[in-house]
Amino acid sequence: MMPTTRRATIRAVLAAAAAAPLAQPFRATAAQPAAASREATLYKNPQCDCCEGYAAYLRQNGYQVRVVPSHDLALISRQQQVPQELEGCHITMVDGYTVVGHVPVGPVNRLLAERPDIRGISLPGMPMGSPGMGGPKAAPFTIYTIPRESGAEPAVYAVE
Numbered sequence: 001m002m003p004t005t006r007r008a009t010i011r012a013v014l015a016a017a018a019a020a021p022l023a024q025p026f027r028a029t030a031a032q033p034a035a036a037s038r039e040a041t042l043y044k045n046p047q048c049d050c051c052e053g054y055a056a057y058l059r060q061n062g063y064q065v066r067v068v069p070s071h072d073l074a075l076i077s078r079q080q081q082v083p084q085e086l087e088g089c090h091i092t093m094v095d096g097y098t099v100v101g102h103v104p105v106g107p108v109n110r111l112l113a114e115r116p117d118i119r120g121i122s123l124p125g126m127p128m129g130s131p132g133m134g135g136p137k138a139a140p141f142t143i144y145t146i147p148r149e150s151g152a153e154p155a156v157y158a159v160e
Contacts, residue, residue, distance in 0.1 A: 040099075041066045043076050044090040051090040054102055054132030061105040063094070082146055086122035086154060097121070098146055102130035107143045107158040119146040121157050 040058060044051035046069035055065045077087050080098045088101025095112055098120030111121055122144050129137030144154040
């Protein structure tokens with residue numbers, strides 16, 4: 001039989017070891033956003049295959065994606081206050097942010113982890129080699145902010 005003080009010490013060490021992982025608060029990183037932010041709704045033209053490719057890409061990266069076919073993408077862009085020069089072929093809503101176009105998952109995860117005071121991010125157009133698009137990547141992708149304030153200038157958010 002162990003002395004009482006030794007038993008108490010062992011219990012204290014075991015309790016501290018069991019509680020240690022909980023002592024560190026969870027912080028999402030660019031590679032791993034918070035679990036609650038993994039649900040996305042992607043609005044796309046009903047005939048667009050590359051948008052389906054982007055939805056599949058997000059799913060492969062751990063997102064639960066609901067695809068909503070729509071002939072009103074211009075209206076959705078206006079409602080989300082996406083400047084015309086930042087429009088893409090689809091719009092994804094994820095955890096309160098607007099993600100326009102074929103944005104790689106790294107900047108999306110970073111957006112959800114950092115939670116900047118912007119409306120969202122955009123990779124304008126349909127660049128070859130971007131997620132969901134075919135072909136080789138011809139140049140780095142420049143992802144822009146969608147400012148929260150109307151009339152504010154977009155800024156470069158990431159280059160991949």
